[in-house]
Amino acid sequence: MDNSVFEDIKESLRSSIFEIREMCHELYPVIVEDLGLEKSLHSLKRKCQTNLNVTIEIDYNTNLRVIPASLSLQVFQMIKELVYNAIKHSSSKKVFVSVLETNNLLNIKVKDHGIGFKVPNRLSELSQDNHLGLIAIQKRVNQLKGTLDIQSEPGAGTCVSITLPMSEDGKDEN
Numbered sequence: 001m002d003n004s005v006f007e008d009i010k011e012s013l014r015s016s017i018f019e020i021r022e023m024c025h026e027l028y029p030v031i032v033e034d035l036g037l038e039k040s041l042h043s044l045k046r047k048c049q050t051n052l053n054v055t056i057e058i059d060y061n062t063n064l065r066v067i068p069a070s071l072s073l074q075v076f077q078m079i080k081e082l083v084y085n086a087i088k089h090s091s092s093k094k095v096f097v098s099v100l101e102t103n104n105l106l107n108i109k110v111k112d113h114g115i116g117f118k119v120p121n122r123l124s125e126l127s128q129d130n131h132l133g134l135i136a137i138q139k140r141v142n143q144l145k146g147t148l149d150i151q152s153e154p155g156a157g158t159c160v161s162i163t164l165p166m167s168e169d170g171k172d173e174n
Helices: 003-027 030-035 037-052 069-090 123-129 133-143
Strands: 055-061 094-102 105-112 147-152 158-165
Touching: 030 037, 030 069, 037 055, 037 069, 037 094, 069 094, 069 105, 069 133, 069 158, 123 133, 133 147, 133 158
Parallel strands: 055 094
Antiparallel strands: 094 105, 105 158, 147 158
């Protein structure tokens, strides 16, 4: 076999392995378990700012409450989907992410100042255009017994708010 063909095949395999690893990390982001939600969000911020040239502003305050790992993972995946939606659909170069704990509730907000959209009466209507991200988020929120609110109008940006109950086993850090 020609050496250059061998090198091409080897490089192609390396590239495929890298892509498979990236997909696995997307499906189950180990970083959340290792570093926690706040640091994972800052890692997502760096990745978006570096690779996508979008500014992400984060406001994170859980009053020293430790968010259970299972909830952190769900919240991270929802925020990541909302941030990527904002980047992909809004044409906004800045996204604001807020995670605040008040009265045993976790309040999450992802906001952009982009082009906005007309929010349908039922989110299931979005599936007609293959916009499944918000539908998946709604299902997660329902499973976690939370609420989802989407505020958007064409030309006025979008603000997605999620409120989730925190379990009683989340303890203070100190």
